Amino acid sequence: MTNCQTIMIQGTTSDAGKTTLVAGLCRLFADKQVKVAPFKPQNMALNSAVTPCGGEIGRAQALQAKAARVALSVDFNPILLKPNSDTGAQVIVHGKALSNMEAESYHDYKKVAMQAVLHSHKKLKENYQLIVVEGAGSPAEVNLREGDIANMGFAEAVDCPVIIVADIDKGGVFAQLVGTLMLLSQSEQDRVIGFVINRFRGDISLLEPGLEWLERKTNKPVLGVLPYLHGLDISSEDALTTSQSYDKANTKVEIVVLVYPHMSNHTDFDILRHHPHINCQFLFAKNEKTKVSIPACDLIILPGSKNVRSDLAFLYARGWHQDIARHLRYGGKLIGICGGYQMLGQVIHDPHAIEGQAGSSKGLGYFPIETELASEKTLVNAAGTMMLGEAKSEVSGYEIHAGVTQLLTNTLAEDKPSAMLTLGGEEQGFVSNDQQIAGCYLHGLFDNPSALQLLISWLGLKTNIQPSLDSLEEEAIERVSHACEQYLAIDKLTAMLQSWR
Incomplete structure (x- = not known):
């Protein structure tokens, strides 16, 4: 040509x-x-x-x-x-x-x-x-x-x-x-x-x-x-699929991703669905009259959201906050990514009506942080280190968010959670002191094989299988x-x- x-x-x-x-x-x-x-x-x-x-x-x-x-x-x-x-x-x-x-x-x-x-x-x-x-x-x-x-x-x-x-x-x-x-x-x-x-x-x-x-x-x-x-x-444009690519007869870890109306970047979890030892399922609740409880699992993931306060209200309306609390009492783990990370804090403010009506919403309260939505978006590819438990790994991904999240000023030193990531020399995200809850803004953080291996180890699974999303794509x-x-x-x-x- x-x-x-x-x-x-x-x-x-x-x-x-x-x-x-x-x-x-x-x-x-x-x-x-x-x-x-x-x-x-x-x-x-x-x-x-x-x-x-x-x-x-x-x-x-x-x-x-x-x-x-x-x-x-x-x-x-x-x-x-x-x-x-x-x-x-x-x-x-x-x-x-x-x-x-x-x-x-x-x-x-x-x-x-x-x-x-x-x-x-x-x-x-x-x-x-x-x-x-x-x-x-x-x-x-x-x-x-x-x-x-x-x-x-x-x-x-x-x-x-x-x-x-x-x-x-x-x-x-x-x-x-x-x-x-x-x-x-x-x-x-x-x-x-x-x-x-x-x-x-x-x-x-x-x-x-x-x-x-x-x-x-x-x-x-x-x-x-x-x-x-x-x-x-192959990565879908927007439609969710619950199909698995492998025989899950050898499942050793159960992961549940909560699906809310404005869930974003569900491709974050493609690699989890490909791992032969992980059963990663999306949990849907299509209307308020249908109570779908979160099943017993090792990890609950709060994914990203294009309208965080609305999706947080959706989560509360379905009683999922109670399911999450019960899950943690029984020793399960919880991760929030981007909008899901914001939900883990004390409050989310949207004074300028960036994602909907202006106002504030009470978060789930697991981290001493608050988020304010701003008109200027953060759009960046990033790489660095992820820390979970006593171990570290390389990590890379991308950030797409309007929120600015900060530690509450009155947080005592002994109550401050540890950082989950170090990106470009700066700390980001948090891991709770009991190592049950983690959250950050980085999308695609498990696409790196070593980061996926660290997650699996954090969940208590020992395996050397490391599927690569890049190779699968x-x-x-x-x-x-x-x-x-x-x-x-x-x-x-x-x-x-x-x-x-």
């Missing part, structure tokens, strides 16, 4: 396989010595990553950048929406939080957002040979068509070809593809160069009559049928890339790209 080409992957539904297909294509073309970049104009997700320049992008684009073997850039995801209520979200433009907006206000803001999107796309065109774009949801959401920047609105603005992917495993794949195409305008239909069917299992000969019918009906080629890749556990990317090379018409796709317009 010479001049920069752009190809967009759109889906008939959410979770059709857009993220995975983009990652696979990025790796495939990178292996062909094509300088390729991932791109998602607008992403709505609570899983995010920090770029080297201190910006924030969707975690899916970080995975796709890894597939493309390029450093993270805010231009890979110029608009990131992080929901903090059922109707509102924090709007992040070029890696920096702009403001909180309700859905109606953001709809009016889309014209401005589109300029940010086009600016990033232009910058990428100047530095790459191929841009593989991921759409959002479905292009056939007729209520969202006006001012669209996430799907066909973007494709029309930059005049790029589109591939539509559908998940056959859910059923109704031909209705999905034909229906989606028919709901597009004529100019949008014209830029669809073909279909990809994802997650097929079975005898392909039984599907071929349907493929032939689809091509006759739409006058569009099927560019490939990707198989169902069993055991594939790399293996998943390679599997998807090889499937794309084997089952997609890559030469035909490349020719269509080079001859576009």
